[in-house]
Each structure stands twice: as structure tokens, then as C-alpha cells.
Amino acid sequence: MRTCRLCGSTALASVVDLGATPPCELFLTADQLDLPEQTYPLHLRVCTDCLLAQLPPLITPEETFTEYAYFSSYSTSWVEHARTFVAGLDLRPEAFVVEVASNDGYLLQHVVERGVRCLGIEPSANVGAAAGDKGVPTLTAFLTPETGRAVREEHGPADVVVANNVYAHIPDITGFTEGLRALVADDGVVAIEVQHLLTLMELNQYDTIYHEHFQYYTVASAQRALASGGLTLVDVELLPTHGGSIRLWARPQGEPSARVADVLAREKAAGLHELSGYADFAARVAKVRRDLLRFLVDAADAGKTVVGYGAPGKGNTLLNHCGIRPDLLAYTVDRNPYKHGRFTPGTRIPILAPEAIGRDRPDYVLVLPWNLRAELTEQLSYVREWGGRLVFPIPELEVDE
Structure with missing residues (x-):
């Protein structure tokens, strides 16, 4: 039985169900790509008594x-x-x-x-x-x-x-x-x-x-x-x-x-x-997903290249919920050397060093840590040198001019 971890109530109402995903920081090594991954339901609910929004404790902090x-x-x-x-x-x-x-x-x-x-x-x-x-x-x-x-x-x-x-x-x-x-x-x-x-x-x-x-x-x-x-x-x-x-x-x-x-x-x-x-949050989430997938599919059909910037935990929720794979996002890059040569959990997208963007000159860069927009817009200003554009998926799809 689902129980609120703050007040003990069993009256929990669904806010949004994002399916099942692996833990967002368990980046895969190349040796792990042929091994199974454990996934867990990602379903946000709110307690109707104390109104704490919460996920079930399916994994422990120790893990x-x-x-x-x-x-x-x-x-x-x-x-x-x-x-x-x-x-x-x-x-x-x-x-x-x-x-x-x-x-x-x-x-x-x-x-x-x-x-x-x-x-x-x-x-x-x-x-x-x-x-x-x-x-x-x-x-x-x-x-x-x-x-x-x-x-x-x-x-x-x-x-x-x-x-x-x-x-x-x-x-x-x-x-x-x-x-x-x-x-x-x-x-x-x-x-x-x-x-x-x-x-x-x-x-x-x-x-x-x-x-x-x-x-x-x-x-x-x-x-x-x-x-x-x-x-x-x-x-x-x-x-x-x-x-x-x-x-x-x-x-x-x-x-x-x-x-x-x-x-x-x-x-x-x-x-x-x-x-x-x-009540309407799940419907708005579904629109974000549809808009991003429509953009990525249209870009692929037009022969455009799209890569990612960043490999944050939040990005892995987005990638898994949208079902984005390397055919739509060739790779992503990250400043953290720990992640280089690894792959995003669930979606198996390669993570490279940031220099890959300047080398490959993609048409679009999907910015996954959108919360750092000001900082990353400045860091990625060089993308405009070859006509590349930055894409931000949240709060709604936006392609920089």
C-alpha cells in the first residue's frame, strides 16, 4: 500500500506517470551495453491530506x-x-x-x-x-x-x-x-x-x-x-x-x-x-514530449545533425520519457571527465568531451541542462560560427535564432 512519507496517509493521487527509467546517474560503460538495466517506475503522486508531492522510495540513497x-x-x-x-x-x-x-x-x-x-x-x-x-x-x-x-x-x-x-x-x-x-x-x-x-x-x-x-x-x-x-x-x-x-x-x-x-x-x-x-500537469508534459520528438524527427528527415550538450540527471528523465536514441541525438557532451566514454542510462547515447561539438559542427545542439541557459548560451556562442542553433526543450520547445 502506498503511504505518504510525511503524514502516513494512504490517499495519494497521480500527478504524472513518466513510465519506468533507470536511475538517472548510473551512466553505462562500454562493457555494460550488452547487459540488462534495472528500471523503476517514475510516477509522481501527491498526498491528498498534507499535499507532499512524492515518488515511491524504490531505490535507496545508498544505491x-x-x-x-x-x-x-x-x-x-x-x-x-x-x-x-x-x-x-x-x-x-x-x-x-x-x-x-x-x-x-x-x-x-x-x-x-x-x-x-x-x-x-x-x-x-x-x-x-x-x-x-x-x-x-x-x-x-x-x-x-x-x-x-x-x-x-x-x-x-x-x-x-x-x-x-x-x-x-x-x-x-x-x-x-x-x-x-x-x-x-x-x-x-x-x-x-x-x-x-x-x-x-x-x-x-x-x-x-x-x-x-x-x-x-x-x-x-x-x-x-x-x-x-x-x-x-x-x-x-x-x-x-x-x-x-x-x-x-x-x-x-x-x-x-x-x-x-x-x-x-x-x-x-x-x-x-x-x-x-x-490536474492538468500530465497533459502539459505530454505536449513537451510531442513537440521535442516532432522537432528531432523532422531534423533527421531533413538530413540535419543534432547533438546534445550536458548529461545531467534531468536530461536522462527527458531522454527516456521521450524515447530518444542515437538515431535522433547522435551524442551528447559534458564537461565532467567522469562521464566521457560512458553512455546515458536507458537511452545508450554516447557522452563525449565538449570539444566534439567544434569538431563536428552540428546543425543543432539540444541543451539538456536548460536551467543553466544564460551560462551555456555564452559558452556555446561559437556554434553560431557555422550557422548552428541551440535548442531548449523546457518549458516549451525553443530554437535560438
Whole structure:
């Protein structure tokens, strides 16, 4: 029986069914191409009682994050986003900062530069090692209440706890939140960044639905989730990152700010505080799929070459849902050397180094990490030298002139 992981209700309603896909970061080696791949249903549902949007926990974080293919520092704009965040923190010289899911040290490296004591908690040993190379102290572990208490006992309570793009990645919401509470000082603050379900729904960002994400938050559902582990939402910021995110500021005690009330009102106006607001999403997703496939088939029929840029997790949801294979997308490229020579899960599209685009001069480049549009439009400006054009599939198909 399907059960809401936040409130325990069994009343879950379908939002969109994307079929079955492999885990989005399990890129294949050439030796694996003749082996079977495990796929899992990718069906987003919403709890009709607490309105938490969620996927069933069919894979565990241990399966995904023990070794991980995503390195945050390969996005220039994301590193700059982290630098700006750290620069805005009011940190005393004796402060202690902890980041949960600290990845390759993309954020804490800026704390180290300020001479402030810090610790990263990162479950993936391979990306955690990259953080160590930047001088960022890193504990290889998943955050649990026990981990939080152990870190607090060894290092003392944290003045600031950061959890960027991880609050959706854990099936045990209450236990993870209790871990955050164990880490933070009684007068400290927790900063969480997570994709906003409001923009996901409004802008057809369905490709961010994948198995690593167990739930998708409105401010209303995040407020309930934080409370389940002993934290109070005191403020919220709307951010452009990842197509539209929220930065949640939480404390052990406090009162919600006016900004919290403002965003809650926006969500309510969009219908996301009741079931009806989710009703037409599946139809809009289907149109995105049809439009992209129509473009790719027409390009192939016209003898045009189309390649991809990027091999993000979201891209693999899109490729698998649309059934795109190398006959429609010859290859994709990525800045992360870990992915070079591998193949996208499910769709088996080769992943090459970015230099392949300049060598082959394709007619079109399909940009899979559309959330980095400004950054990548500049990086790929050279494509226009031979008349090539960039294609963005989300929120609707757009071919740059």
C-alpha cells in the first residue's frame, strides 16, 4: 500500500506517470551495453491530506550516492552562487559551519578562504575526495540523527548548517530533519535550498522528476516537513537556480516572516494548496514530449545533425520519457571527465568531451541542462560560427535564432 512519507496517509493521487527509467546517474560503460538495466517506475503522486508531492522510495540513497557522477564545481554559475551565499553570511571568526551533502567542496571552499572552521558531510567518497583536495574537511557519511549528534559532540554545535539540493533526496524526511536539528546550535540557523514545486508545475519542468528526488516541496509542505524534525521555518527566499528554487531559513525556534506568508499566498493562488492545482500537469508534459520528438524527427528527415550538450540527471528523465536514441541525438557532451566514454542510462547515447561539438559542427545542439541557459548560451556562442542553433526543450520547445 502506498503511504505518504510525511503524514502516513494512504490517499495519494497521480500527478504524472513518466513510465519506468533507470536511475538517472548510473551512466553505462562500454562493457555494460550488452547487459540488462534495472528500471523503476517514475510516477509522481501527491498526498491528498498534507499535499507532499512524492515518488515511491524504490531505490535507496545508498544505491545512488555511495559513488556519484555529479560534481557541483563543473557549473561555473553554481560555484559563483555558492560564493555569493557565503559572502552574505555574518560569520564570526570563531563560527562553525557545516554543510550536508557538501559534494566536491564547491561551497565550503569559500568558508575555508574566510578562515572559518567548517565541516562537510558527504556520502559519496569520490566527490568527497575532491573536496579534500580543496582543503575542505569532509566526513563520508549520510546524515542521520545519530550522525548529527556525533558531529555535534566532536566539533560542537554549528552556527550555520547548509543543505543545498539534498532535502528532496532523502526518503526519511523526519529523520534527516532531526539530524539537521542535532547539528545546529540552539541560536543557530539552517539554510536549505530545494527546487520549488511552484515553478516546476508552472514551467513544465518535469525532467527534474527522477529517482534521486523522493519529494518535491511547496513552502507549505516544507514547513510541515521541518516541523516534523523540530525546526521552524522563519524565512524564505525565491531563487532562480535550477529553474526556480526556494531557500528555506529555519531555526529551532522562531516565527515565520512576512515573506513566508507572501510565498504561501502565491502557492495558494496557483492552486497548489488543493488537489485541483495538479490536474492538468500530465497533459502539459505530454505536449513537451510531442513537440521535442516532432522537432528531432523532422531534423533527421531533413538530413540535419543534432547533438546534445550536458548529461545531467534531468536530461536522462527527458531522454527516456521521450524515447530518444542515437538515431535522433547522435551524442551528447559534458564537461565532467567522469562521464566521457560512458553512455546515458536507458537511452545508450554516447557522452563525449565538449570539444566534439567544434569538431563536428552540428546543425543543432539540444541543451539538456536548460536551467543553466544564460551560462551555456555564452559558452556555446561559437556554434553560431557555422550557422548552428541551440535548442531548449523546457518549458516549451525553443530554437535560438
